Amino acid sequence: MAGGYPIPGRAALTAWVGSWDPPARCAARGCVVVQPETVSSPALVGRERESAELARALSGGPALVLVEGEAGVGKSRLVQECLAGPAGRRRHAVVATCPPFRESLTLGPVVDALRSARTAVAGRRLSPLAGALRPLFPEWAGDLPPAPEPLTDPGASRHRMFRALAELVDRSGVELLVLEDVHWADDATLEFLLFLLSDRPVRDIGVVLTYRPDDVPAGSLLRRLTSRSRAGLAQVRITLGLLDVAATAGLVSSMLGGEPVSEAFAAFLHDRTDGLPLAVEESVRLLSQRDDVIRRDGEWVRRSLAELSVPPTVRDSVLERVQRLGADARRVLDAAAVLAEPAGDDVLATTAGLSGPRARAALIEAARSGLLGEDPRGRPVFRHVLVGRAVYDAIAGVERRRLHEDAGRALERLRPPPLMQLTRHFRTAGDVPRWARYAERAADAAVASDDHTTAVAVLEPLVTAGGLAAPELARLATKLASAASARRESVDAVHARVIAVLREVLDGAGLAPSSQAELRIPLGRLLLQSGEFEAGRAELERAVPELAHQPAEAAVAMTLLGYPLPGPRPAAEYRGWLERAERAAAGLPSDLDRLSLTADRAAALLVLGEPDGWEVVTRLPRDMPTTEGRCQLARGHANVGYAALLWGRDATARRHLDRALELAESARFARLTATVQELMVLADWLSGRWHGLAERAAALAADDDVEPNAKQGALLVTALLGVVTDRQGAERELRGLLERVRPDSVAAIPLIPAAVLARRELAAGRPDAALELTDAATTTVRTSGTWVWAAELAPVRVQALLASGRRDTAAAFVAAFQRGLDGRDAPAPAAALESCRAALAAADGDHLGAAQLAAAAAARWSSLPRRYEELLAHETGAGHLIAAGRTDDGVALLARTHRRLAQLGARSDSDRVARTLELHGAVAPGAVPARRGRRGYGDELSPRELEVVRLVVTGRTNREIARAVSRSPKTVAAQLNSAMRKLGVTSRTALAVLAVEAGLVGADTER
Structure with missing residues (x-):
C-alpha cells in the first residue's frame, strides 16, 4: 500500500520488477544531449x-x-x-x-x-x-x-x-x-x-x-x-523589464535550433534568473557545457537539476558593482546574501554587525546601488536570485559561518520564529544544539501540514551529522523514518538514503531496546515499499516483542506482517499476525490510526482470500476531513480495488479504483495516483476494453513523471496487446518482464505473463516449458493458500500437467484449488476452476462433459465481464464438442468465436481459430468491424499512427504534430514509438526514410 504500506499492486510490481534499472545514459532513452558548440546567440525575444x-x-x-x-x-x-x-x-x-x-x-x-x-x-x-x-x-x-x-x-x-x-x-x-x-x-x-x-x-x-x-x-x-x-x-x-516564462522559453529555444523548450525547463530557468536575458543566455551556455540540457520527445528539457550556478559573466558584473560600494554597504549585502530570505532592516543590520546612524547609512547606500530591491512588504531583498548567489559565493568560509550564526541569533528574536531559516543558519554555522532544536520543530510543522518531503530534507542531514545524544538521535531518526515512509512521491533515491541512515543508527551503540523497536517499524515499512520484503519483515518481527507498551505501534507492525508478500509462507502465519493486530488495536483513540489499520486489515484479508475482508471494507468511511486522512482512505480504496480484481469482482474493483483516484488526485498523492492509473489499465485489459488501450498504456509508460516501478503494469499491458496482435518482439518483451519477477512472488500481476507465455508453449507442443514457467508461482500459491491469485495460473497449469501425462498431479491440483475457493464468492477463480474441471473431464474421455464445463466457464467469464478469457473458453469448448463427435456444433462455435476475437483485436488468436476451422473444411468468415472500438492492426500502422508518420516526414516536432492533430504530445510520442516498433526502426530519421521507401507516405509530402 502506498503511503504507509506497500499496496498490493505496488508490492507486486516491485516484486517482479526486481533489479530493473532505467538506462543510465540519455542516448539509450532516445535523448539528444545539446553540444556547447551548437548553442547559438539568442534572438531578440519578448521585445x-x-x-x-x-x-x-x-x-x-x-x-x-x-x-x-x-x-x-x-x-x-x-x-x-x-x-x-x-x-x-x-x-x-x-x-x-x-x-x-x-x-x-x-x-x-x-x-x-x-x-x-x-x-x-x-x-x-x-x-x-x-x-x-x-x-x-x-x-x-x-x-x-x-x-x-x-x-x-x-x-x-x-x-x-x-x-x-x-x-x-x-x-x-x-x-x-x-x-x-x-x-x-x-x-x-x-x-x-x-x-x-x-x-x-x-x-x-x-x-x-x-x-x-x-x-x-x-x-x-x-x-x-x-x-x-x-x-x-x-x-x-x-x-526594458524582465522576460516572462513564455519569453524565457522563446529565448532558450532560439539558442537551441528553434526546438520547443519544455514548460518545466523554462519555468526552472525563469525562477533562477527572474527572466534577465543575459542571465538566461549565460545559464543555458553553462548548462550545455555540463551536458545538463537534452532533447527528449521533440523538446529541450533539463536533467535532474535543483540549483543553477552563477554564470561568470553575471558574477563578474555583480562583484564589480559591489566593489564600488563602501565597506559598510558591502557588509549589508553580505548579510542579505547569507539571510537569503527577505528580512527587516533591524535583522539585516544586526546580521551585518551595524547599528544606529551607521546602519541606516549603509542600508541606504546598498539600496541605492541597485543590487537590492524591496519585496511587497518593503523589506530589502536582492533584485535577482543570481545576484544574491554571486555575493554569497564571494564570502570567505570562516566569515560565512560567522554571519550565519549572527543571522540565526537575530532571527531567534522574531515571533513566531522562522523555523526553516533558523535550521539552515545554525546548520551552516555548525551550532548543533540549536540546529537540532529548530530542525525538529520545523519537521514537526512540516508533517502537521502534510509535507513529509520537507520533513525528510530537514531531518536527514541532522541525523547523519553526528554529535547527538542517543535518546535524541533515536527520537529524530524515528521521525525521519516515519516522514520518509509517508512521502507521496515515488520510491526513489531518498528511500535508499534514509534506509542506509537508519541502519547505521541501529548498528551504532547506545539505543535502548524500546527505541530500537520504534525505529524498526518505519524502517520495515520503507523496506517493504522499496521491495526488500524479507528484510522489511525481519525488522518488523524484531520490533514486535519490545512494543508491549505501545499497542498502536505494535498493531501497525503486526498488520504489516499479516500482509502476504513474496515468499512461500503459510496463510495461517499471516492470519495469526492479523488476529494479533486486531487485539492490539482495540480501543485506539485516533480516527486516523483506526482508518489506517482498517484499510490495511481489509486488504490483507482479501489478498489472503478471506471473505471476512469484505465486511472490514464496509468500515471504511466515505471521506476524511484532513489531507492525511484522505491519503489513507485513497490507499485503502486502491488496495480493495486491486484485491477485487483478484477475486474477479470487477465492477466492485472499478468503483474502488475510481474513488481511490479521486481521493489521490485531490490530495496530490502522486505516487498512489500513478499506481491507480496503472491498475485501471490492467482492469481494462482484463475486461477486454481494448479500444485505445495500447495508446493509454504507452503514454503511461512514457510519462517521465511516473517512477519506473509504476510503469510496469502499463508495460505489461503493452506487451500483452502486442502478443495477441502478433506484434513483432512482443513475446520477447513479455519474457523480459517475467525474468524480472522474483521466483517466489505471489503477486497476481506477474502470474499473467507467466500464464500467457505458458499457454503459448502449450500451443507449440512444449508442456515441460509451460510447467517450468508456472512452477515457482504454483508452489507459493499452494504454500500460502492464496488461491484467489490463481485465476490466470490454474487452467494453463492443469493443461500442462495433463499434456505431460501427470493426470493424478493435475487432479490433486484441481482439488486443492477447489478447497481453496470453498466459501469464497470469487468469480474469476471460480471461472478458472470450471476450465480446470473441463480439462480433467476431457483427459478422462468425457468430451461432452468437458464441453459443458467449458461453456459454464465461458458464461462465468462473460458475467464479469472478461471477454478475452470468455472467448478462449469458447474455443476450448468448441474443441471438446468436435472431439465428442458434434463437429457441426463445434465448427459453428469456432466461427462465432473467430468473429468475436477479430472484433476484439486478438489477431493471433483469431488466426489460430481460422486455421482450426480450415482443418475441418470450414472457411473462416472475414473479420467483421467491431461495433465498438477500433480493430487491432497488428504489425500494420493504424490510421492515427500513419497520420503521425506522415507529419514526421515533413520534419515537424512532436509538439507541432500534437497541435496539428489535436492530441497531447504524450499521445503523439506513444503513437510514434508504436510506429517505430512496428517498422523495426529506432530513430525518427530512419522512420521517415523507411516510410517513404515503403510507399506509406509520399516523398513529396507537403511541408
Missing part, C-alpha cells in the same frame, strides 16, 4: 512592443530616445536590432560606448563616435571654428583649420568646443548618434548632449542613449537631460 516604439521614434525628425533598464536586460541588443532594421538603415548612425573608467575621459564617447566620420569630413570646407577640434582629433591635422587663439574664460572655451563639435556632426552627415551606458559618461559629454539638443538643433539629429537608472550618480546631468523637452523634439523613454 516586439519596444522594437516598434524605437523604430517609430527613429523614422525621421529630431528625437531623443532614452532606453533604460538594468544590466543584462538587453538595451544594447534592442538598439542593435533596430539599427540593422529598415528604420536604422535609413539614417547615417554612429555608435560609441561610455567605458566604466574611474576617471572618465572628457568628451571621450563623442570623439569615439565621430572618428568614424573622418572620410565624410575630408575634403569639405570647415569653418575656422573647427580648428578648436585639433586637441580632440590630432590625427585629423591635415583636414582641420588652424587652431584658434586660446580663450581665457573656461566657459567660453567649452562653448566654442561644443559649437565646433556640432558643426562636425552637421558636416559629416551624421543623422543618428547612439551612446551606450551613459550612466558612466563624463559631465562634458552630457553637457554637449544638452547643447546638441538645445533650441538650435543640428539638422534632424536623432540621439539614442542607453543607461542603467540605478547606476546614475546623484547630481548627474543625465537626469537634467532625460527631463529636458523642447518644441519639435520627439522624446521617447523605453524601459
Whole structure:
C-alpha cells in the first residue's frame, strides 16, 4: 500500500520488477544531449512592443530616445536590432560606448563616435571654428583649420568646443548618434548632449542613449537631460523589464535550433534568473557545457537539476558593482546574501554587525546601488536570485559561518520564529544544539501540514551529522523514518538514503531496546515499499516483542506482517499476525490510526482470500476531513480495488479504483495516483476494453513523471496487446518482464505473463516449458493458500500437467484449488476452476462433459465481464464438442468465436481459430468491424499512427504534430514509438526514410 504500506499492486510490481534499472545514459532513452558548440546567440525575444516604439521614434525628425533598464536586460541588443532594421538603415548612425573608467575621459564617447566620420569630413570646407577640434582629433591635422587663439574664460572655451563639435556632426552627415551606458559618461559629454539638443538643433539629429537608472550618480546631468523637452523634439523613454516564462522559453529555444523548450525547463530557468536575458543566455551556455540540457520527445528539457550556478559573466558584473560600494554597504549585502530570505532592516543590520546612524547609512547606500530591491512588504531583498548567489559565493568560509550564526541569533528574536531559516543558519554555522532544536520543530510543522518531503530534507542531514545524544538521535531518526515512509512521491533515491541512515543508527551503540523497536517499524515499512520484503519483515518481527507498551505501534507492525508478500509462507502465519493486530488495536483513540489499520486489515484479508475482508471494507468511511486522512482512505480504496480484481469482482474493483483516484488526485498523492492509473489499465485489459488501450498504456509508460516501478503494469499491458496482435518482439518483451519477477512472488500481476507465455508453449507442443514457467508461482500459491491469485495460473497449469501425462498431479491440483475457493464468492477463480474441471473431464474421455464445463466457464467469464478469457473458453469448448463427435456444433462455435476475437483485436488468436476451422473444411468468415472500438492492426500502422508518420516526414516536432492533430504530445510520442516498433526502426530519421521507401507516405509530402 502506498503511503504507509506497500499496496498490493505496488508490492507486486516491485516484486517482479526486481533489479530493473532505467538506462543510465540519455542516448539509450532516445535523448539528444545539446553540444556547447551548437548553442547559438539568442534572438531578440519578448521585445516586439519596444522594437516598434524605437523604430517609430527613429523614422525621421529630431528625437531623443532614452532606453533604460538594468544590466543584462538587453538595451544594447534592442538598439542593435533596430539599427540593422529598415528604420536604422535609413539614417547615417554612429555608435560609441561610455567605458566604466574611474576617471572618465572628457568628451571621450563623442570623439569615439565621430572618428568614424573622418572620410565624410575630408575634403569639405570647415569653418575656422573647427580648428578648436585639433586637441580632440590630432590625427585629423591635415583636414582641420588652424587652431584658434586660446580663450581665457573656461566657459567660453567649452562653448566654442561644443559649437565646433556640432558643426562636425552637421558636416559629416551624421543623422543618428547612439551612446551606450551613459550612466558612466563624463559631465562634458552630457553637457554637449544638452547643447546638441538645445533650441538650435543640428539638422534632424536623432540621439539614442542607453543607461542603467540605478547606476546614475546623484547630481548627474543625465537626469537634467532625460527631463529636458523642447518644441519639435520627439522624446521617447523605453524601459526594458524582465522576460516572462513564455519569453524565457522563446529565448532558450532560439539558442537551441528553434526546438520547443519544455514548460518545466523554462519555468526552472525563469525562477533562477527572474527572466534577465543575459542571465538566461549565460545559464543555458553553462548548462550545455555540463551536458545538463537534452532533447527528449521533440523538446529541450533539463536533467535532474535543483540549483543553477552563477554564470561568470553575471558574477563578474555583480562583484564589480559591489566593489564600488563602501565597506559598510558591502557588509549589508553580505548579510542579505547569507539571510537569503527577505528580512527587516533591524535583522539585516544586526546580521551585518551595524547599528544606529551607521546602519541606516549603509542600508541606504546598498539600496541605492541597485543590487537590492524591496519585496511587497518593503523589506530589502536582492533584485535577482543570481545576484544574491554571486555575493554569497564571494564570502570567505570562516566569515560565512560567522554571519550565519549572527543571522540565526537575530532571527531567534522574531515571533513566531522562522523555523526553516533558523535550521539552515545554525546548520551552516555548525551550532548543533540549536540546529537540532529548530530542525525538529520545523519537521514537526512540516508533517502537521502534510509535507513529509520537507520533513525528510530537514531531518536527514541532522541525523547523519553526528554529535547527538542517543535518546535524541533515536527520537529524530524515528521521525525521519516515519516522514520518509509517508512521502507521496515515488520510491526513489531518498528511500535508499534514509534506509542506509537508519541502519547505521541501529548498528551504532547506545539505543535502548524500546527505541530500537520504534525505529524498526518505519524502517520495515520503507523496506517493504522499496521491495526488500524479507528484510522489511525481519525488522518488523524484531520490533514486535519490545512494543508491549505501545499497542498502536505494535498493531501497525503486526498488520504489516499479516500482509502476504513474496515468499512461500503459510496463510495461517499471516492470519495469526492479523488476529494479533486486531487485539492490539482495540480501543485506539485516533480516527486516523483506526482508518489506517482498517484499510490495511481489509486488504490483507482479501489478498489472503478471506471473505471476512469484505465486511472490514464496509468500515471504511466515505471521506476524511484532513489531507492525511484522505491519503489513507485513497490507499485503502486502491488496495480493495486491486484485491477485487483478484477475486474477479470487477465492477466492485472499478468503483474502488475510481474513488481511490479521486481521493489521490485531490490530495496530490502522486505516487498512489500513478499506481491507480496503472491498475485501471490492467482492469481494462482484463475486461477486454481494448479500444485505445495500447495508446493509454504507452503514454503511461512514457510519462517521465511516473517512477519506473509504476510503469510496469502499463508495460505489461503493452506487451500483452502486442502478443495477441502478433506484434513483432512482443513475446520477447513479455519474457523480459517475467525474468524480472522474483521466483517466489505471489503477486497476481506477474502470474499473467507467466500464464500467457505458458499457454503459448502449450500451443507449440512444449508442456515441460509451460510447467517450468508456472512452477515457482504454483508452489507459493499452494504454500500460502492464496488461491484467489490463481485465476490466470490454474487452467494453463492443469493443461500442462495433463499434456505431460501427470493426470493424478493435475487432479490433486484441481482439488486443492477447489478447497481453496470453498466459501469464497470469487468469480474469476471460480471461472478458472470450471476450465480446470473441463480439462480433467476431457483427459478422462468425457468430451461432452468437458464441453459443458467449458461453456459454464465461458458464461462465468462473460458475467464479469472478461471477454478475452470468455472467448478462449469458447474455443476450448468448441474443441471438446468436435472431439465428442458434434463437429457441426463445434465448427459453428469456432466461427462465432473467430468473429468475436477479430472484433476484439486478438489477431493471433483469431488466426489460430481460422486455421482450426480450415482443418475441418470450414472457411473462416472475414473479420467483421467491431461495433465498438477500433480493430487491432497488428504489425500494420493504424490510421492515427500513419497520420503521425506522415507529419514526421515533413520534419515537424512532436509538439507541432500534437497541435496539428489535436492530441497531447504524450499521445503523439506513444503513437510514434508504436510506429517505430512496428517498422523495426529506432530513430525518427530512419522512420521517415523507411516510410517513404515503403510507399506509406509520399516523398513529396507537403511541408
